[in-house]
Amino acid sequence: MDVPQQLVKFTSDRLVIDEEVAKYLSTLTGVAEVISVVGKHRTGKSYLLSRFFGDRNGFKVGHSYKACTKGIWVWARPHPSRPDTNLLLLDTEGADDFDGIVNLARSYVRMLNNNESVCLREAAKDMTETQLNHAFREAWDEFQSCVQKAIINKLPMETELKDIHSQAQQCAMKTYEKYTRFFIDIQKTLDKKSELLVLIENNREVLLKMNYEKSELKCRKEFDILKKKHIGPLTDYTGKEAFEKMRSRIKQLIDEYEKLTGMGPAKDKTFAKLCETELVNLLTVSFQATINFIEQQYAERKAKIQDFVGNLKNIADIMDKLQMDSTIANVAGSSAAVVGSVLTITGLALLPFTFGASAILTGVGVGVGVAGGVTTVTADICRFVKNKNLNSDVKETHEKIMEDLNYIAELLQYVCNQLSQQKEVVDSNWMNHVFRLFAFGNFVGVLDDIVGVGIRVAANVARVAGIVLAALALVLDAYAIIKKSIEIHKGCKTERAKQIRELAQSIEKELTKVDDFIAQMRKQKKGIQ
Ligand SMILES: Nc1nc2c(ncn2[C@@H]2O[C@H](COP(=O)(O)OP(=O)(O)OP(=O)(O)O)[C@@H](O)[C@H]2O)c(=O)[nH]1
Ligand SMILES: [Mg+2]
Known part of the structure; x- marks a missing residue:
């Protein structure tokens, strides 16, 4: 091929392969090695390709600010050192030329719609996948960082946590839309969005559970501290007043526990459990101590x-x-x-x-x-x-x-x-509750x-x-x-x-x-x- 020929050109919204040129290329024998240059327009692509062979009359070089090369040009040249090989030099249209991009996009869409190019369809599929996954990941990261920011060092109540969750969800959705705003495959974009929403929704339960467990742990810890402070060792509870003393100590413990703030959503339920077990048992033990005392006093006098x-x-x-x-x-x-x-x-x-x-x-x-x-x-x-x-x-x-x-x-x-x-x-x-449980359990x-x-x-x-x-x-x-x-x-x-x-x-x-x-x-x- 003495001079470069245009292999692909646009006609309205079509990418058309020049049949003559294609035919000529098909007559070539041996190995074909392709050298193609792509990049921004007006950056010397055509000039560079032409210079491979020291030939100034190769691809057309523009001398103004306007884009020069249109479509794809091919120049088939014998390999300088391998006789069985042909070099196919491909010069392409500037990638950021607005008109060019619009034309290219139009033709791609048409080709995709008409299922004209398997290659393009597969590429588009991959691209869709990659792009959507990326948007999905970014949005999910955004969601998690919003949640973390809101609950760090805090045990929000369930309603607060719900607000935090829906705000983080909104942020995540914004991010997702930012990444998929120009995405052509609307259905796939929506499907992925639903997938993201389900994940976020499921996370609500996880978040609630995690927060609740954290709160429960804190409540138990605080309770243990109060127990040590107000109840002390069981050996302190002997004699007639054991039960009465325990009752008043438990009341103090309850009063102080009630005043605790920032304990999170498990505060009441955890305490109910602790009442059922620990406090009722404490009352029972002290009650036994009182009865022991009465029994002993009685035994001493009975004879x-x-x-x-x-x-x-x-x-x-x-x-x-x-x-x-x-x-x-x-x-x-x-x-x-x-x-x-x-x-x-x-x-x-x-x-x-x-x-x-x-x-x-x-x-x-x-x-x-x-x-x-x-x-x-x-x-x-x-x-x-x-x-x-x-x-x-x-x-x-x-x-x-x-x-x-x-x-x-x-x-x-x-x-x-x-x-x-x-x-x-x-x-x-709570005191009534503990006493009721005690009475019920014991009597x-x-x-x-x-x-x-x-x-x-x-x-x-x-x-x-x-x-x-x-x-x-x-x-x-x-x-x-x-x-x-x-x-x-x-x-x-x-x-x-x-x-x-x-x-x-x-x-x-x-x-x-x-x-x-x-x-x-x-x-x-x-x-x-
Ligand atoms: N001084 C100098 N000028 C260059 C060089 N490469 C290209 N040019 C000039 O830059 C201008 C544009 O070169 P082209 O080869 O047409 O650029 P292109 O990237 O093919 O442009 P489009 O086809 O419009 O995308 C021409 O005037 C070239 O002579 C270089 O290395 N040095
Ligand atoms: Mg050019």
């Missing part, structure tokens, strides 16, 4: 009270056995047995028998020894009476039994008050019954305590009856024995109830193991 009851029964038995026709000496002897029991009741059983008798005798002002002719003991009795004022000891010991019973009643009353107090005191909602919804029973038991024990002193009077009275048994009617004595026995039984009955009540409290859930 003494039971002795008292046993001796009341003895007295009644002895009274029943007494014969109406006993001699005074017999009466005195039996009376001494009664008195012995009385003294056992009063805790003075260790005293020598005669001393005990003398004490009571003093109390009622009767000299039974003399009357009964028990002369051998009389002297001892009189000596003892002179030395000690046992009557006041007797009284004191009875008062102690009464105190013991009253104390047990108070303890029962106290624990019942503690259990029912929550209903009257309007604490924070399976029968808290009212338990409290009711407990208060009844406490009241009865207190009532029994109230009649213990009367019991003493009754016993002493019994003694008086025995002493004067010769003059007293049989029925009267039996009546007293009956009264004493009834008193013993009623005390026993109340003790059983106390046992039952404490056992019921003990049976409750054990708490933290």
Whole structure:
């Protein structure tokens, strides 16, 4: 080919291959090597290609600012050193020439639409893919950076997070549109956009979950700090007040937790869980400590009270056995047995028998020894009476039994008050919640019954305590009856024995109830193991 020929030209919106030139090219044999130059217009492409062969008459070179080369020009030249090879020099139109680009674009679109070029179609497909993926990536990056910027060092609430999410989504969409604004394949652009939206939408859940977990972690951490601060070691909770103290400490903890800010969306739910587990367990453990204390106090006193009851029964038995026709000496002897029991009741059983008798005798002002002719003991009795004022000891010991019973009643009353107090005191909602859970877990919804029973038991024990002193009077009275048994009617004595026995039984009955009540409290859930 002596001079370059135009291989491709535009006719309106068509890229047309010159048939003549194509035909000529097809006649060439051997290897064809293509050298093509592309680039901006007016930059010396044509000039450079021509200069390969030192030939100034090659491709047309422009001398003004206007684009010179149009379409694609070809110049087939024999290879300078390989005889079987032809060089095909391709000179192309300036790539940034506006008219040229418009023409090129038009012709590409037409070719694509008419499916005229497989090569072009595949290239366009690749380009579409690449371009869309790029837009997609950029938009996704934009979304994530917007989210990060908004939530860094912060635990937004769910509504805030939703706003952050939709704002980040808007930013991402803007970026996507920026990259696909001039994209020709509208359908594919929309499809990819939907894909992006789905990804962003799914991320909303991920984001919420992530934020929630972060918030939950923070809440637990804060809770642990508050627990350490307000509750401290469990060994601090002993004695009667263990439960009450724990309740007030838990209330302080709750108050402070409620005031915490910036805890994120998990603040309430996490706390509800912590109430259910940790706080309820703490209450349970402290409740057990209080019950342990009551039980121990009761055990310490129970034996003494039971002795008292046993001796009341003895007295009644002895009274029943007494014969109406006993001699005074017999009466005195039996009376001494009664008195012995009385003294056992009063805790003075260790005293020598005669001393005990003398004490009571003093109390009622009767000299039974003399009357009964028990002369051998009389002297001892009189000596003892002179030395000690046992009557006041007797009284004191009875008062102690009464105190013991009253104390047990108070303890029962106290624990019942503690259990029912929550209903009257309007604490924070969380405190109510914790107490409800505690009560429900421990008393399976029968808290009212338990409290009711407990208060009844406490009241009865207190009532029994109230009649213990009367019991003493009754016993002493019994003694008086025995002493004067010769003059007293049989029925009267039996009546007293009956009264004493009834008193013993009623005390026993109340003790059983106390046992039952404490056992019921003990049976409750054990708490933290
Ligand atoms: N001084 C100098 N002038 C050059 C050189 N290369 C090209 N020219 C001049 O620059 C002008 C444009 O050169 P062309 O070869 O027509 O440029 P082109 O890139 O083919 O231009 P279009 O066909 O319009 O795209 C001509 O006047 C050349 O003589 C060079 O290396 N030095
Ligand atoms: Mg040129």
